Amino acid sequence: SQTIHQWPATLVQPVGSPLSLECTVEGTSNPNLYWYRQAAGRGLQLLFYSVGIGQISSEVPQNLSASRPQDRQFILSSKKLLLSDSGFYLCAWRAGGLNTQYFGPGTRLTVL
Amino acid sequence: EDKVVQSPLSLVVHEGDTVTLNCSYEVTNFRSLLWYKQEKKAPTFLFMLTSSGIEKKSGRLSSILDKKELSSILNITATQTGDSAIYLCAVSLDHSGSARQLTFGSGTQLTVLP
Numbered sequence: 001s002q003t004i005h006q007w008p009a010t011l012v013q014p015v016g017s018p019l020s021l022e023c024t025v026e027g028t029s030n031p032n033l034y035w036y037r038q039a040a041g042r043g044l045q046l047l048f049y050s051v052g053i054g055q056i057s058s059e060v061p062q063n064l065s066a067s068r069p070q071d072r073q074f075i076l077s078s079k080k081l082l083l084s085d086s087g088f089y090l091c092a093w094r095a096g097g098l099n100t101q102y103f104g105p106g107t108r109l110t111v112l
Numbered sequence: 113e114d115k116v117v118q119s120p121l122s123l124v125v126h127e128g129d130t131v132t133l134n135c136s137y138e139v140t141n142f143r144s145l146l147w148y149k150q151e152k153k154a155p156t157f158l159f160m161l162t163s164s165g166i167e168k169k170s171g172r173l174s175s176i177l178d179k180k181e182l183s184s185i186l187n188i189t190a191t192q193t194g195d196s197a198i199y200l201c202a203v204s205l206d207h208s209g210s211a212r213q214l215t216f217g218s219g220t221q222l223t224v225l226p
Contacts, residue, residue: 102157
């Protein structure tokens with residue numbers, strides 16, 4: 001069966017510091033991968049998605065970036081965090097041909 | 113701009129009550145509508161609805177899509193404290209070459225009191 005992992009689970013970082021969040025998927029090949037941010041426990045905002053290795057699409061302009069160095073690995077990064085980057089970051093995967101996305105456990109980021 | 117709106121934003125009920133959560137959408141190239149339940153962490157998938165008028169059911173939860181009214185409802189009967197969560201509605205769009213992104217509503221926070 002498929003599983004999705006995210007780490008770290010929680011992170012507290014100072015403003016201006018770098019960020020690297022990792023997401024990996026097991027039990028599937030060629031998944032579509034997604035990064036979302038959820039502020040204040042409400043709706044999810046799509047940040048990036050990827051249909052394959054090295055292919056990244058950005059949905060909103062921001063100081064974050066994403067990379068997909070391997071088929072089942074998706075990384076969210078920043079060179080310098082802002083206070084507004086605080087939130088709950090969720091990674092999701094979708095098998096090709098299907099509509100349902102499945103979410104990882106998330107990373108709660110607090111920028112101080 | 114694609115839009116998904118959920119109502120109410122929050123709801124407080126007592127155990128045993130029945131609740132109805134609403135989701136309406138204004139999108140281009142609708143493909144399907146999905147409901148998720150989010151407790152502490154990751155949203156968990158509940159239902160996917162593609163065809164209008166066909167009810168999906170799982171235990172005390174059920175959902176139906178009305179394509180004419182561009183809306184869906186999620187019903188929970190005989191609510192329990194374990195039903196307390198944020199319920200998220202999302203719409204999958206059918207754009208050629210896209211990764212079938214989901215557009216989410218802002219969610220309904222349901223609190224079930226004992």
